[in-house]
Amino acid sequence: MKRVFSRIILCVSSTFCLISCGSSLDSSAPAEGSTFLSPMPQEGGVYGLEKVELLGVKDLQSLAGRFVNFFVSPGIVDGKLSGFAPKARFIRNSEGTYVPKDDLTQQMVAVYAHTQRLAALDDSLGAAGVNTWPRDIGISVRVQGGGGQNNAQYNGDADAVLLMMYTEKHLPIPVNGGILAHEHFHSLFYKLVPGFRELTASLHEDKSLFTEKQTAARGSLLVESPERTFTDEELTLITYFKGLNEGFADFWGWMYTGDPDFIVSSLPRETGRSMNVKSSGFGVYALPTQETVLNEIVNAKESFEQKQEFYFYLSGYAYGLGTMASRTLKVFSETIQKSRDVTTITARHIVGKALIKLLPQLKAADIGPEQILTKLAQSVDSLTEDECVWLNQSLAESTGLKKYSCQKNQEIFALEKAK
Amino acid sequence: MRGIFLLVSVMFSFMCSSAAFAQGLEAPAEKLELQVFPIGSEVRYEQNTSLEWVGRNSWNYALGLQKVAWSFLVEYSSFTENSGNATLSTERKFQEAVAWGQWHFLRSQTEQWGYSFFGGLGLGGYQEEVLTSLSGTVRNDSSGVKWMSGLALGAEVKVYLNKTFGFMGSLEGRALTAPDFDSNPTWSGVLRLGLILSL
Numbered sequence: 008m009k010r011v012f013s014r015i016i017l018c019v020s021s022t023f024c025l026i027s028c029g030s031s032l033d034s035s036a037p038a039e040g041s042t043f044l045s046p047m048p049q050e051g052g053v054y055g056l057e058k059v060e061l062l063g064v065k066d067l068q069s070l071a072g073r074f075v076n077f078f079v080s081p082g083i084v085d086g087k088l089s090g091f092a093p094k095a096r097f098i099r100n101s102e103g104t105y106v107p108k109d110d111l112t113q114q115m116v117a118v119y120a121h122t123q124r125l126a127a128l129d130d131s132l133g134a135a136g137v138n139t140w141p142r143d144i145g146i147s148v149r150v151q152g153g154g155g156q157n158n159a160q161y162n163g164d165a166d167a168v169l170l171m172m173y174t175e176k177h178l179p180i181p182v183n184g185g186i187l188a189h190e191h192f193h194s195l196f197y198k199l200v201p202g203f204r205e206l207t208a209s210l211h212e213d214k215s216l217f218t219e220k221q222t223a224a225r226g227s228l229l230v231e232s233p234e235r236t237f238t239d240e241e242l243t244l245i246t247y248f249k250g251l252n253e254g255f256a257d258f259w260g261w262m263y264t265g266d267p268d269f270i271v272s273s274l275p276r277e278t279g280r281s282m283n284v285k286s287s288g289f290g291v292y293a294l295p296t297q298e299t300v301l302n303e304i305v306n307a308k309e310s311f312e313q314k315q316e317f318y319f320y321l322s323g324y325a326y327g328l329g330t331m332a333s334r335t336l337k338v339f340s341e342t343i344q345k346s347r348d349v350t351t352i353t354a355r356h357i358v359g360k361a362l363i364k365l366l367p368q369l370k371a372a373d374i375g376p377e378q379i380l381t382k383l384a385q386s387v388d389s390l391t392e393d394e395c396v397w398l399n400q401s402l403a404e405s406t407g408l409k410k411y412s413c414q415k416n417q418e419i420f421a422l423e424k425a426k
Numbered sequence: 427m428r429g430i431f432l433l434v435s436v437m438f439s440f441m442c443s444s445a446a447f448a449q450g451l452e453a454p455a456e457k458l459e460l461q462v463f464p465i466g467s468e469v470r471y472e473q474n475t476s477l478e479w480v481g482r483n484s485w486n487y488a489l490g491l492q493k494v495a496w497s498f499l500v501e502y503s504s505f506t507e508n509s510g511n512a513t514l515s516t517e518r519k520f521q522e523a524v525a526w527g528q529w530h531f532l533r534s535q536t537e538q539w540g541y542s543f544f545g546g547l548g549l550g551g552y553q554e555e556v557l558t559s560l561s562g563t564v565r566n567d568s569s570g571v572k573w574m575s576g577l578a579l580g581a582e583v584k585v586y587l588n589k590t591f592g593f594m595g596s597l598e599g600r601a602l603t604a605p606d607f608d609s610n611p612t613w614s615g616v617l618r619l620g621l622i623l624s625l
Contacts, residue, residue, distance in 0.1 A: 111475035
């Protein structure tokens with residue numbers, strides 16, 4: 008009898024070893040063509056559960072691969088995102104699809120899927136080589152002292168996207184393709200607009216992202232160092248570029264998803280940034296001049312006693328300026344769609360491609376509607392008469408002047424200064 | 427779910443036939459005991475996606491047979507893990523059935539009470555189901571039944587009301603292993619109370 012039990016014990020012990028040492032689902036790389044279940048948007052922004060193929064994933068545990076390196080609750084050390092890789096958790100269903108076991112893994116899959124699509128979009132729109140891959144992405148980012156929840160941010164110094172904890176009941180920000188595209192665009196703006204890197208460096212933003220002081224400052228546009236005070240002209244440039252960065256990024260989110268309310272899906276209070284507007288009226292296809300922004304800054308400065316409140320107001324003003332920019336680009340896309348009788352996606356991509364060409368041409372010295380809209384006209388491939396006329400109207404609406412006219416040159420129209 | 431029930435049935439049949447075999451082989455120095463554990467609480471420690479250790483509480487039900495220093499136990503346990511929010515959520519349902527063989531290496535027993543320290547080896551199967559819910563649409567995915575095994579070390583105490591009935595309680599620590607457990611091995615602790623029926 009003892010011999011029988013010894014054999015049973017030997018048998019079970021061997022099985023224990025075999026099972027524990029067997030190949031793990033966690034640590035193996037998924038086979039080429041493996042699919043993952045993820046909430047993904049359809050055209051227009053309706054989300055559904057889809058099986059998506061994640062390309063170039065090196066191991067299932069960290070979900071690190073060709074497109075993304077994840078960090079969980081990271082910090083920034085020496086200008087680089089630093090921290091541990093998260094541990095993704097899946098089951099594999101009968102069809103062989105990897106199904107996330109929890110919400111954070113679900114978010115990682117969605118972020119990876121969107122990032123690989125955004126990389127392909129970069130390539131197709133002429134922005135290949137602007138970013139380095141894989142992108143560093145922080146998930147479940149915690150800001151000390153609270154106040155950093157329900158937000159996403161691109162950090163230019165670290166060249167990383169930070170996705171804060173999402174605590175609301177709506178579509179979580181890390182699975183919102185529009186917001187991910189928005190943040191991705193910030194990296195393009197940061198690298199393509201001449202002087203923008205230096206301009207943001209002067210703001211002393213993001214140097215201490217994970218401190219309470221920084222948390223308070225995050226709602227504000229900028230933080231001055233004790234030895235530095237911005238002039239009104241500097242504030243005008245900072246506000247204008249911040250506004251353009253946000254507005255163009257909102258356009259990028261719409262271009263990617265087709266949803267003009269993609270922000271509202273996660274943050275219902277942000278209705279003011281909706282691009283779902285009628286194609287007429289002030290602010291729909293107009294941009295403020297530098298003088299308008301300067302006057303706003305001078306007037307606002309007198310209204311606020313506390314500098315921090317003034318900067319907070321300016322941040323809101325910059326977002327308002329950005330919304331004017333995003334709506335302008337959206338209505339211009341719709342004009343292209345009608346003018347060329349193409350799909351909405353094609354029209355959006357034409358404007359996206361033009362935007363990538365426009366960014367390196369933006370100059371701080373004379374930033375304003377004239378520079379932006381004339382350069383945009385030059386950046387659109389084969390500008391048609393209707394498109395040229397629309398840009399000219401937008402320019403006149405923005406500046407109150409009719410300085411330009413549309414000239415035909417070898418079947419292509421161009422916006423030229425009226426003689 | 428059907429797979430787990432099938433596994434439990436097979437284990438119970440095997441247990442009953444083993445008991446019959448054991449009774450027929452040798453004259454019992456002590457009686458064969460049927461042990462029923464309707465109340466069992468288990469905490470197992472898994473590492474979540476954020477690399478934090480999380481204790482999962484599961485209910486644990488078991489049926490056992492003990493003869494002298496050897497016992498055989500069939501056990502079922504399950505727990506649910508929820509994450510996400512009202513728009514997008516996941517519900518992970520974990521269930522397992524494991525057969526445990528235990529050797530009571532240090533034991534003392536009188537007609538009124540007894541105690542023992544034991545080590546155990548387990549072999550069984552588990553299944554995970556994930557319900558993914560997005561804006562009211564729910565999708566159900568299953569891992570299918572997979573093999574798992576375990577090692578255990580514990581102690582038990584018995585109190586006899588008479589020659590036939592008694593109560594018992596046990597506490598044990600376990601290392602559970604399977605290729606895709608979230609920490610491998612997964613550590614757990616089990617506390618349970620049960621009834622004894624001497625056969």
